[in-house]
Amino acid sequence: MHHPHHDAVVALMRHVAAEIVMPRFRNLAADEVEEKAADDMVTIADRMSEAALTEGLAALDPAIRVVGEEAVAADASLVEGIDRGGVWIIDPIDGTNNYASGIATFGIMIALVEDGATQAGWILDPVSGRLCHAVAGGGAYVDGERVFARSSGAALPIAGIASYHLTDAERAALIARSENVFTVAAMPRCAAEQYPRLVLGTNDVALFQKTLPWDHAPGSLFLREAGGVVRWPDGTEYRVGNQRRGMIAAASPALWEQAVEVLFG
Missing domain, CATH: 3.30.540.10 (Fructose-1,6-Bisphosphatase, subunit A, domain 1)
Known part of the structure; x- marks a missing residue:
C-alpha cells in the first residue's frame, strides 16, 4: 500500500x-x-x-x-x-x-x-x-x-544506547544496569540508520535521549508498521510534538517491556 x-x-x-x-x-x-x-x-x-x-x-x-x-x-x-x-x-x-x-x-x-x-x-x-x-x-x-521486525537472535538482546548526551556517571549507571541482560551497542548517531536496524534484526532495542520530530516521525511509523514499538518509559506511545527525553524503541512489545524494566526499572 x-x-x-x-x-x-x-x-x-x-x-x-x-x-x-x-x-x-x-x-x-x-x-x-x-x-x-x-x-x-x-x-x-x-x-x-x-x-x-x-x-x-x-x-x-x-x-x-x-x-x-x-x-x-x-x-x-x-x-x-x-x-x-x-x-x-x-x-x-x-x-x-x-x-x-x-x-x-x-x-x-x-x-x-x-x-x-x-x-x-x-x-x-x-x-x-x-x-x-x-x-x-x-x-x-x-x-x-x-x-516485519525481527529480533537479532543474540543470546543477550542488542541495545543501541544513545550515550553521547549523558554525563559519565549517567552513562556508567546505564551500562551497569544493562550488564548480563543486554549487549550494549554504540548508536550510529543517525535515526535514519537506527530505526532500520531495529526492523532488520541488527539491534533489538534503542534508547533515544532526544526526541525531535524530524528524527523520529518517519522511523517510528516504519518500526510500528513492522510490528515494533516506540514508547516513553511510562508506556505512552510516541507522538510528534511531544519532545520528552529518554524514549525506548524496540523490535517487539516483549523486548520493549524488558528494556524499560532494565533501563528505567
Whole structure:
C-alpha cells in the first residue's frame, strides 16, 4: 500500500540525493560546514537539500505546511503547532555530523503528519539507495518489499544506547544496569540508520535521549508498521510534538517491556 504522494516524494528525495547530497559528500570546503551548537553541525548540503525538498513538497499540496529541521533552527516558532493539521516534516540530512566527517551513515527523511500522527514516512540512504517507507495501517517496506521486525537472535538482546548526551556517571549507571541482560551497542548517531536496524534484526532495542520530530516521525511509523514499538518509559506511545527525553524503541512489545524494566526499572 502506498500513499497517494509516494511516487512524487520518492522521486524528489532521489533527485536531492543525487544532485545535492552525494556530490558534496567528502567534498565539503571548510567554509561549507559550521557548528550550530556544541557538537551539532550543519553544512551547505543540509541547507540546499532542505530548500529543494521544501519547494518540491509545497508544490504537491499547498494545504500541507512544511517544517524542516534547519528552518526550525533559524526560527524556533515554526515547530509550534507541529501536531495540528497536515504537516510535512523534513530532515534534509539526518546524521550531519557523520556526513560532515565523511562517514557514510546518514539519510534523508520525510514524514507526513496529520494532527500529530504520522500518516506516511520515507527514509532514504543516499549511499546505498535503500528506501524504507511506511504507511499508517498499510505496512512497512524496504525497497518495495514488505518487512516485519525481527529480533537479532543474540543470546543477550542488542541495545543501541544513545550515550553521547549523558554525563559519565549517567552513562556508567546505564551500562551497569544493562550488564548480563543486554549487549550494549554504540548508536550510529543517525535515526535514519537506527530505526532500520531495529526492523532488520541488527539491534533489538534503542534508547533515544532526544526526541525531535524530524528524527523520529518517519522511523517510528516504519518500526510500528513492522510490528515494533516506540514508547516513553511510562508506556505512552510516541507522538510528534511531544519532545520528552529518554524514549525506548524496540523490535517487539516483549523486548520493549524488558528494556524499560532494565533501563528505567
